[in-house]
Amino acid sequence: MERVMKAALLYEGSKELIIREIEVPKLNSGEALIKVKATGICHSDLNIIDGVIKPPRYPHILGHEIAGIVEDFIPINIEEKRFVDTLFQETEGRVIVYFYIACGRCFYCLRGEDNLCLNFRRIGFEEWGGYAEYIKTPIKNLIPLPKTLNFNAAILVDAGATVYRALRKAKPLPGTMIAIIGIGGLGGMAIQIAKTFGAGVIAIDIIDEKLMYAKKLGADYTLNFKEIYCEDVYEIGKIIKKALDISYVDIVIDTVGSSST
Structure with a gap:
């Protein structure tokens, strides 16, 4: 049977x-x-x-x-x-x-x-x-x-391993500033793992509730992407640094993968 x-x-x-x-x-x-x-x-x-x-x-x-x-x-x-x-x-x-x-x-x-x-x-x-x-x-x-x-x-290992590998390849040092775009399952994991490297974290999303969640996970800065969107990718970097009053971003982790990000 x-x-x-x-x-x-x-x-x-x-x-x-x-x-x-x-x-x-x-x-x-x-x-x-x-x-x-x-x-x-x-x-x-x-x-x-x-x-x-x-x-x-x-x-x-x-x-x-x-x-x-x-x-x-x-x-x-x-x-x-x-x-x-x-x-x-x-x-x-x-x-x-x-x-x-x-x-x-x-x-x-x-x-x-x-x-x-x-x-x-x-x-x-x-x-x-x-x-x-x-x-x-x-x-x-x-x-x-x-x-x-x-x-x-x-x-949760599936999502965690995905961003862990990206961060491991980026080789952040203590004090490195990492911008994480998209605070969903991958982005949330990325924040927590980045903090274990001793890095600073900028969480970027278009939903304020997700940015509040990012803060709870340990993000040092949060930024709503809708407030800074610009067609010129080089200008966006300047806008981010000015908006957050920071001088540098070393690494960017994009968990969205769309043309706008």
Whole structure:
């Protein structure tokens, strides 16, 4: 008898997620079955629901910020078996699921640049995601989750790791002034991480409530972008420095990525 699970399905033309019973995913070699304990709601999930981003097929299961427990696995080699065995010993099988699945065979993957994979798939986008009781994923995409971190906090790692990598590459020193544009999930994380580097933070957004939130997170300065917008990118820098009475901005982290930012 086939095992079934509950999942929240998005059907074409609908903006509602419908709970249905479907088959539990069957594993192939190199995959693990994860009992989902928590899944985040990212703005990209809302874009899929609104039709801004279209999945390759319907019905679709959203959710790419996933934490759970390994329930079953089929290792492709002895290294994968040892990895999962160690998981159970150290974390009782608790994991975070990395949603980006690289092919491992293309030009970039063979160079160790799998973030540029030409044939990538993403859990919650091209593949079914974590708005379900179970999900399957490549064993190589499992990240050990310490017992000291709860599942609800673990799903924030997706946003946190994104801005942490950007800040680590920027190499801020104590006293560095960092402007962070867009105070959503990524921007909020960026503020907190930037402060651990000893940096000063300028939080920039177009919504005053978000700027108030930025202050609570530790931002040294806040600025409503609507009050300083200018077509000339070089002039904006001067306007920011004058408005905040500061002499320099060393690093800019743009979490919005639009033409206006």
